[in-house]
Amino acid sequence: MHDGSGRIAVQNLTKQFGAVTAVQNLSFTVEPGSVTGFIGPNGAGKTTTLRMLLGLVTPTMGIATINGRPYHQLGNPARVVGAVLENEGFHPKRTARNHLRVYAAAIGVPDQRADELLQLVGLAPAADRKAGDFSLGMRQRLSLATALLGDPQVLVLDEPANGLDPEGIAWLRNFLRSFAQQGRTVLVSSHLLSELEQTIDQVVIVSAGTTRYYGSLDQLRAGQQSRVLVQPADANGLVAALREGGLTQLEPTPDGRVAVYGASVQQIGDLAAKAGIAVYGMEEEKADLEKLFFQLTNPQYGAAQYGPPPQQPPGGWGPPPPGHQQPQGYQQSWGGHQ
Ligand SMILES: Nc1ncnc2c1ncn2[C@@H]1O[C@H](COP(=O)(O)OP(=O)(O)OP(=O)(O)O)[C@@H](O)[C@H]1O
Numbered sequence: 001m002h003d004g005s006g007r008i009a010v011q012n013l014t015k016q017f018g019a020v021t022a023v024q025n026l027s028f029t030v031e032p033g034s035v036t037g038f039i040g041p042n043g044a045g046k047t048t049t050l051r052m053l054l055g056l057v058t059p060t061m062g063i064a065t066i067n068g069r070p071y072h073q074l075g076n077p078a079r080v081v082g083a084v085l086e087n088e089g090f091h092p093k094r095t096a097r098n099h100l101r102v103y104a105a106a107i108g109v110p111d112q113r114a115d116e117l118l119q120l121v122g123l124a125p126a127a128d129r130k131a132g133d134f135s136l137g138m139r140q141r142l143s144l145a146t147a148l149l150g151d152p153q154v155l156v157l158d159e160p161a162n163g164l165d166p167e168g169i170a171w172l173r174n175f176l177r178s179f180a181q182q183g184r185t186v187l188v189s190s191h192l193l194s195e196l197e198q199t200i201d202q203v204v205i206v207s208a209g210t211t212r213y214y215g216s217l218d219q220l221r222a223g224q225q226s227r228v229l230v231q232p233a234d235a236n237g238l239v240a241a242l243r244e245g246g247l248t249q250l251e252p253t254p255d256g257r258v259a260v261y262g263a264s265v266q267q268i269g270d271l272a273a274k275a276g277i278a279v280y281g282m283e284e285e286k287a288d289l290e291k292l293f294f295q296l297t298n299p300q301y302g303a304a305q306y307g308p309p310p311q312q313p314p315g316g317w318g319p320p321p322p323g324h325q326q327p328q329g330y331q332q333s334w335g336g337h338q
Contacts, residue, residue, distance in 0.1 A: 003068040006032035006153045006185040008053065013062035015048050015209075022048040024209040025062070030187045030202070032153070035180045037196040037217075038189040040206035041297050046189040047086060049206075050158050053187075054083050066154055078107040081154040082147030084140070086162075092132025096123055096142050099131050100149065107150050117145035122171065136163025144172075154185040161195050173199045193293040207297035217289075226286045227251075228265055230258045233278040241275035242268065 008030035015023040023045040030036040040046050051057040053064040055071030066074065066081050074080050090099055100114035118124045121141040126134070131142060140163050147155060155176070161169050176186050176199055190196050193203070203220065205213040213220060232238035235258055239250055242260060247268070249261035260268055265282050272279045 004153075005067055006183070007068070008036075008064070008066055008154065008156075008185060008187055009068070010049065010053065010064045011062055013049060013052060013064055014060045015045070015052060015057060016060045021209050023052070023059075026206065026209070026211055027062075028204045028211065028214050030185055032185045033180055033183050034201045035176050035186040035188065035199055036202040036204060037193070037200035038187055038204050038206070039191070039193050039196065039293065040189075040212075041191055043208075044191075044206045044297070045209040046191075046206060047158055050083070050085065050156055050187075050189060053156060054081070054085070056085075076107070076150075078150035078152065080150075080152055081156060082150060082152040083156040083158075084143040084147050084160050085158045088139070088143050090131035090134075090139065090142065093130055095128050096131055096134070096145075097127040099142065100145055103146050104149050109149050113149055114145075117148055120148070121145045122168075137165055137168050140164055141168070152184075155179060155187070157186070157188040159189055159191070161190060169195070192290075194290050197289060205293065205296050212296040220292065221289065224288075224292050225261050226284065228260045228263060228268055229253060229283045229285060230260060230268055230272075230279060231256075231281040232258060232272065233280065237275065237277050238272055238279075241271050241277060245271040245274075247271070 010026055010028050013023055013026040014021070026045070026049060028036075038046055038049070048057060049064070052059050053066070053071065055077075063070065071077060071081070094102070096118060097114055100117060101111050104111060104113050115124070115127070118127045121144050123138065123141050123145065126138060131139070134142065140160055144157070144160065147157075157176075160172060164172060176188065180186050180201075188196060188200070193205075196203075197217070200217060202215065203213065203217050204211060230238065235252070235256065238258055242248075242250060242258075242263075245267075247260055247263045249263075251259040251261070253259050265284060268282065269279065
């Protein structure tokens, strides 16, 4: 029997389609009780990886397991893992309710489960409409209901937010969080980090078939410090006052402002007031995960997006800020890829 843990493990997974390396030596684990985002730009290898996990594509190398076993060794897979994949076909003439009943019968689940799930995904009013007439968002909801028929321990979703309206996205977010809170496992892909930012605990960022970051979202944020941009009447005076007040991570900006790392607007304002230095404006620049995502998935553009690494001005304002460190959860090195 499988180990029943609900853990997904992807180990050194590689898939070659002729000359195309869709997935290259990918490794990560998804623990039960968490929602893991699988994020990467178009063509990054997300769908291929999920299809290998679900036994629909044979890996060239490596292994993907659920509960310690490859998909085809799971016994009753619909009871273990539910999946929503892109471009899933429905019989166009079949109603939503009948579609679910056919699948329910195939996995030995009572008919009434179809109605429960139509209710859960918000499709009860459309239960007797033909799936062929459904909008993309309605098809996504029906796919999710199908995936949930076997009351699985693990959910694997490929771009489930595609076509959903804002209310649908908010609903999906809450659903995935509560599913994970029951100790179950969720692996969900998207090409947008912002779409999943509020939902996921852990993230695997892929680009060109390789892992660019694997770890918690908090660690990713921590690797990218926020800063406050200050417009003072006297920059040198402000720098001296801030340093005296213990704020040493300072940097001049090209437009003549002072960038202060690791301090709040209030702390800076108090120190400036104490030194009698007028401040004409302060702007808080929060860590921007979407920019970081862009940098991680397009290393060649990273420098242009973020500007040069912090430098000390002539005369020096103190040690450079640690705002451009590598995130701690980082797994593989930067560099070229095929
Ligand atoms: N059956 C196939 N035959 C040949 N190449 C393929 C096949 N399936 C995928 N690929 C290629 O593998 C690469 C990864 O594709 P994949 O669909 O896994 O990416 P993705 O991250 O899911 O992209 P998207 O966000 O656009 O869905 C792409 O270059 C794609 O063209």
